[in-house]
Amino acid sequence: TRACWGRAVPTVAKCKPEPRRGGYGHVSPRFHRTETPYARIRWGHLTMSPQDGNPDYALAKFWVYVTRAKYYIVGRSVDKRRYRLVKVDRIFTGDEVAINEDVVEYTKRDVDNLLVRVHEGNRNVGGIIATHKCYGIVGFLKLELDILLILITQRRRVGTVCGHDVFEVQSTMSLQIHNIGERPRESISNDGRYRKLLLSMDLSRGFFFSLTYSLMHSLQSNLQSTTPQDPFSSRFVWNSYTSQTIQHHGCSRRWLIPLIHGHFEQCTFSLFGDVFRIVLIGRRSRLFAGTRYLKRGISDGGYVANDVETEQLLEIEQNDGLNVTSIVQMRGSIPLFWSQDTSFSNPKPDIIVQLYDPTYEATIRHFQDLLARYGAPIVILNLIKSVERRPREMILRRELEAAVKYIKEVALEGAASKEDAIVYVHWDFAKHARAKGPAVNVLAGLEEEVLHSLERTGIFHAHLSDRGTGFQGSACRIHAIQNGVLRTNCIDCLDRTNVAQYALGLCALRLQVRQVRARMCNHVGQSVIMS
Numbered sequence: 001t002r003a004c005w006g007r008a009v010p011t012v013a014k015c016k017p018e019p020r021r022g023g024y025g026h027v028s029p030r031f032h033r034t035e036t037p038y039a040r041i042r043w044g045h046l047t048m049s050p051q052d053g054n055p056d057y058a059l060a061k062f063w064v065y066v067t068r069a070k071y072y073i074v075g076r077s078v079d080k081r082r083y084r085l086v087k088v089d090r091i092f093t094g095d096e097v098a099i100n101e102d103v104v105e106y107t108k109r110d111v112d113n114l115l116v117r118v119h120e121g122n123r124n125v126g127g128i129i130a131t132h133k134c135y136g137i138v139g140f141l142k143l144e145l146d147i148l149l150i151l152i153t154q155r156r157r158v159g160t161v162c163g164h165d166v167f168e169v170q171s172t173m174s175l176q177i178h179n180i181g182e183r184p185r186e187s188i189s190n191d192g193r194y195r196k197l198l199l200s201m202d203l204s205r206g207f208f209f210s211l212t213y214s215l216m217h218s219l220q221s222n223l224q225s226t227t228p229q230d231p232f233s234s235r236f237v238w239n240s241y242t243s244q245t246i247q248h249h250g251c252s253r254r255w256l257i258p259l260i261h262g263h264f265e266q267c268t269f270s271l272f273g274d275v276f277r278i279v280l281i282g283r284r285s286r287l288f289a290g291t292r293y294l295k296r297g298i299s300d301g302g303y304v305a306n307d308v309e310t311e312q313l314l315e316i317e318q319n320d321g322l323n324v325t326s327i328v329q330m331r332g333s334i335p336l337f338w339s340q341d342t343s344f345s346n347p348k349p350d351i352i353v354q355l356y357d358p359t360y361e362a363t364i365r366h367f368q369d370l371l372a373r374y375g376a377p378i379v380i381l382n383l384i385k386s387v388e389r390r391p392r393e394m395i396l397r398r399e400l401e402a403a404v405k406y407i408k409e410v411a412l413e414g415a416a417s418k419e420d421a422i423v424y425v426h427w428d429f430a431k432h433a434r435a436k437g438p439a440v441n442v443l444a445g446l447e448e449e450v451l452h453s454l455e456r457t458g459i460f461h462a463h464l465s466d467r468g469t470g471f472q473g474s475a476c477r478i479h480a481i482q483n484g485v486l487r488t489n490c491i492d493c494l495d496r497t498n499v500a501q502y503a504l505g506l507c508a509l510r511l512q513v514r515q516v517r518a519r520m521c522n523h524v525g526q527s528v529i530m531s
Helices: 108-121 185-200 219-224 244-248 361-374 393-411 429-434 440-457 495-530
Strands: 041-043 046-048 059-066 070-077 083-089 099-101 129-134 136-142 147-161 164-179 207-209 260-271 274-284 308-318 321-331 338-340 351-353 378-382 422-426 460-465 476-480 485-489
Touching: 070 108, 083 108, 129 147, 129 164, 136 164, 136 244, 147 260, 147 274, 219 321, 219 460, 219 476, 274 495, 308 495, 321 495, 351 393, 361 378, 361 393, 361 485, 378 393, 378 440, 393 422, 422 440, 429 440, 429 495, 440 485, 440 495, 460 495, 485 495
Parallel strands: 321 485, 378 422, 378 485
Antiparallel strands: 041 046, 059 070, 059 129, 070 083, 083 099, 136 147, 147 164, 164 207, 207 260, 260 274, 274 308, 308 321, 321 460, 338 351, 460 476
16 A cells, blocks of 8 residues: 555655755765764663664654544654654543553554554544654643644754764644643633744744754763763753653653754864864753843852853864864853843843842852863853943942852862862953954953963863774773863853853864874874884
């Protein structure tokens, strides 16, 4: 039995091909190997490798079939050999919808036979119809009455990280699951309003995912971690909430794709005959997120507004594997309780500092979290003004200095290196920008500060060997690690912070190239001596 779209014939053989909009001219080609040495990676409790027989594997493509009562979602693994099935009721009563994952692993022929049987059993009510092909399940979103199942219908490959493909979401759609219980008129109106708000969100810009790489974690974290982690607990996974429904019903996380929000860029350059690949990943935190002026400072839990982690990777492919380095930096709002007037009449609204946290409990939680995530030292680069005729930014400068001093004396009491755990650097960006001379002096001054930060934290450097199949063990040799992070802030964490982070990225790139080339020269020298 053959199938085509829109007809009640149950097979996946005639689905439309994946759209290729935008072209891939700017994307570096995939690695062409008979065996991918970097395919086994850590993703939560999963150790996924499409080439082996591990039952925990990622699902790369999905087909949605509809009967009168259920959605049948068929998922296919990355290696295109294994299929799984989950059934979702189209109607429900109460607060929960029935979601059942079939524990059986199918082949393509098994799936076709199963769908034929389902079609025959539902022939009197219209049979089964193939409706959609998608590339990921974002999750379930509960409205006041109904539930929406959000699917990724189009994607675009934007690059690779250590040989793993990275995709950007191009378009999404939602399937509605109806609540047939009591439906008050007010709740129906609210559902329509919530649905419009969801549709107004542009999920086709800035959302990225990978089927075989933990994009929400840095490369150093991926290579060093030995304990399983839930990817949906990460602050950088934006569909964490929508993933709860399917996990609550005992379904495997293989059905869900963790989405990060931010930026991904990749390019290649040549240096003395060596071809390097540079990757830039920006990860926005979903915790205490919000728009400018409406989200400022810190929350009670220690989460700051405009929290973005930026990772810069440099890769070079060699005969014996992949040589890779990375540097991580972050930005975030000043970790104090403060706000600004949100009216549009004042271009420079006053800064209001709330003084109801005299012991800086939230600020302490913030820096403890940074120390747990990145290690010591945490280098704070504060770019706000130090002197003003009308005090605005200088108020925050004084409060932040007082908070850091208090934390060092009280919160870090007993620590062996409490003076080095948090390093505070104030650099008045506006003062240096107004100084006489070309604008490049600003970068020159920042370069001195960020070089001191790089000396304190270092950069991560590892070599992934072809001899193994994983990131751990003999397949990965770590030459250097990054301890600590540079935390940059101004008022908005925008223009001035952008320049400072650009300065760090530029200085770090020189160190990354230097380390990679030194490793290559040592390897060549050893080979010559051995020969």
